Amino acid sequence: MWNWEFAAEALPILLRGFVNTLIATVVGTIIAAILGLILAIAIRGLPRWINWVVRLFVAFVRNTPLVVQLVFVYTAFSEIPGLVDIPALVVGSGVIGVHYATYMSESYRAGIDAVPPGQREAAIALSLPPVRTFTAVILPQALRATIPSLGNYAVAMFKDTPFLFALSVVELVTSAQQFGASKFAYTEAFTLAGLIFLAASYPTSLLIQRLERRLATY
């Protein structure tokens, strides 16, 4: 059933795959955090028709499977003539980032809405220019409420990186699958892969819970 030799052999291979998992998570989180904020601002402050287009885009990306989006974008990119081959990991991280940006934009929006209106009024009364009102008064307060949920989405993104299997990126699960197939040691490979996920995601979500309590204003 369980062979410790296989397990010891699998571990370094899995950890090498885990590096790609981490790269995808970090790149995805950075893209999602920045693009999410841009989307949230676009939904609030732009002319009506842009607002409508952005909303439709957000709804569409949120409600369709990440796996299909990954394969779609990767194949579409590979078909553009004259384009140098972009590594699957780069395309994949980008798509995951955009997917989660649509989720994070909702968190940002909720955070911005939760800032008491008096803050904006006070900034106007002090005749701060609109950009400064947003960056120096509204945003810092909104971020306080938003950061824990951004963290939760980062953990969710981490658990979605195995979908990069569809692009044959050798991340944690793909490397487990390959190792399992070569040695016929699926039990050790997949169990270890699951444990690595658990070991990384559970402490992180506990940390986020603590952060949430520390940042809570009430």
Add this chain to the structure above:
Amino acid sequence: MTDKLSALQGFLPQVWEGIQVTLILTLAGAAGALVIAIVLGLAMTSSHAWLRIPARIIVEFFRGTSLLVQLFWLVFVLPLFGLQLDPMACGIGALALNYGAYSAEVVRSSIATVPKGQWEAAIALSLSPARRMLRVIFPQAWALMIPSLATLFIQLLKGTAVVSFITLSDLTDKIGQLRMATNDTFFAYSVGLLIYFVIAWLIQEFMNLLERRAVKRLGRRRPGSRNDRRRARRDARVGSTEVTGPRTAAGQSTGNVGYGQPL
């Protein structure tokens, strides 16, 4: 464009087969997830530690390991223990376990949000524990949990796409075949994503209907419901300053905790 559409028309029966597989996975997965969620969710609210702690461990385990790991585990590892399931059963099982664990947390927190007075009143009326849960606590918690469950239901629909990795020919797989047939990536995937989008929209509408019914059964009104908005518009036209609907410091909101909130 017309030749693409005629190619799609010829492909339609196959796409429909794929949609059926996706729908079976979604509905069976959701049914399984709901059962798991209610059992584990109730166990987690139990006052007995021997029920609460194992349930918490199971939930954290299935939430913490990825869906794909669970799916591959069912497909590749279970046969080594002498249990060979067909791919469909593996798909449904993995979806039910993974999303069941997420939903169990929703069930637990919704039950915990029901005001304490409701528990006390049910005890004061000497309702049996089963009746207290079935007739008093759960109906109120149910109305609270539907919006979050709706989000998870759509997540589950999106999760079904991974079964194409285990040789099941679902909608995602058929889209790939449609791409081969038409040789047009953009067309094939746009059609496929649109179908997923429509299914997700139908699920959302269905869950909204369930929520309206659940809230109505409690004799409450859904905050910001269509009738509320209509009345607000009428009042605005008449120029009345009367505030409609309950308001709290945070704006218009009632006991509908978690509505539209990210999980």
